[in-house]
Amino acid sequence: MAFPATIDQLPTPALVVERSVFDRNLAVMSEARPGDRLRPHVKAFKSTALAREMEAVGHHRFCTATVAEIEGLVGAGVGTDLLLANETLDYRRLGVLVEQGADITAAVDSDEILAAVIAGGVRQVLIDVEVGLPRCGCDPAQAGRLADKARAAGLEVRGVMGYEGHLMMVPSAERRRAKVETAMELLLAAHRDVGGDIVSGGGTGTYAVNEWVNEMQAGSYCLMDTQYATLEVPFEIALSVLADVVSVSPKGWAVTNAGLKAFGMDHGNPTWPDGDLRFCSDEHSTLSTDVTPLRVGDQVRLLPAHVDPTIAKHERMWVVDGEFVIDQWPVDLRHW
């Protein structure tokens, strides 16, 4: 597909990925967690084109948070082992894909979900165990019972998963490691009752300290955001939102056309590296020009605080090498 040659020609607001940084992030992770020891979480980036880049460095298993993400990966022929690392009520859309030969595994944390998985025609499961995050996952003491029930129904039980999401942002790596160990003891205890080959969990914040899972569910590491960048992880921010300055006030502010509809705002405002970002409105961000003067027509790059919901608001990412646009990745795994 044809696209603009340089970033000054991009329609804004635009998601921009710095290719060299992205490549370094992939290289660092695939060195630490090669091949199937990483199961990248596509919820972070929602793009089959980006997932293909992960396949190119050796990762072939993927996990997702939505049925639509699995459908998109199957449709694009990306990945050879897909996990819905989440619960839903209706597995029939996945069952259709299983009938067609797709290799799909579902997380199961209750009798009701197990019944829905069976009814929907999915034949492989992981038992999803709660390890401290108040979200999905069964009591570790129930995991073996659920596994037995699944096997009795003819399903393949491939192992366990447990997401220590509450520990991603624990500030010191040492304290984080200690807390992750406690969480993973719960998961390993469940695994002893469940059996199977897979112990799945972790994320960008715990990838270096979680020695207990044999597959890591990280996704944000490839693009990063300002919140994850506060951790001492070796990944750099590859993602920004390109915006145009559309108004400048002599009172000391400038206004861009990237507002809160272009950013995930749950972790707070985006960051402007050259000065303070004062606030976001629907389609504007107001920047303080105390340090760096701006003119109408200037372009700025703003850094999202949370990568996942930011990307989910856009139709595509533009891949750039400095000022040059070298590729585009459709954000084709949006919605549900």
Add this chain to the structure above:
Amino acid sequence: MAFPATIDQLPTPALVVERSVFDRNLAVMSEARPGDRLRPHVKAFKSTALAREMEAVGHHRFCTATVAEIEGLVGAGVGTDLLLANETLDYRRLGVLVEQGADITAAVDSDEILAAVIAGGVRQVLIDVEVGLPRCGCDPAQAGRLADKARAAGLEVRGVMGYEGHLMMVPSAERRRAKVETAMELLLAAHRDVGGDIVSGGGTGTYAVNEWVNEMQAGSYCLMDTQYATLEVPFEIALSVLADVVSVSPKGWAVTNAGLKAFGMDHGNPTWPDGDLRFCSDEHSTLSTDVTPLRVGDQVRLLPAHVDPTIAKHERMWVVDGEFVIDQWPVDLRHW
């Protein structure tokens, strides 16, 4: 188009509009601001189908925050007088529509934007005046000069606009009215220098107290959200996100499948009317079941804190009458 008959059949998470409440909100506003005294702001709801409902009660002028919103309205044949109440760098997409006969007016707040409007082929402008919100809008003292320059270039200057967005949430109506009066004095002073028929401004929070504009740019009033509902306005919340309960813990929480990717989060968490919503993750919200027990498979309705960015995350709104689905409105004015 065919759609599910009842809400328990809707794919979730789903935006749901309670028809009777929506109709009451439209009736209250069109009583207070009939016909062209209201210029509904489509940024709030991003749907030509919803805009048609506003046409049906007598409003034919619309304002927008993006070029894409104008393009969508023109494409759908909705509205007879469309205002881009915002600045952008490239007006050629609008100029193409003007060539084809569309009635489009652009807000102008600087010489650079005026030059871009002329270059793009838009022939009607409002002078956009800063009235206290640190965002777009020229110094009121510059408005007359910009108008003269526009007229000298052959443009029609239709009047002024000034958005008092910083005053929408001032808690008491009396204090709000006093502050709006001060802001509108700036706008009226600019109007004396600019001329033209239109004095445009205001929003849902100030619609009842802003006596000085002759067209009101409100949009959120039709659907509302929990933040606007804290004001003493006569509009009720018509919009919710329908979600499924996918996991329940004996420790006192339940998890739904509507997370922060289904809500605008800049005004905080959504509200669950039957208990506490503890937190949102990408694709989950965790509800406290201390007050209301929930089971896997239950449906809940969660109320967004900010209507505009919530709708921008969805592909459609389902219009309902209690448990019955009676229509769907595509959210067809998304992106840029």
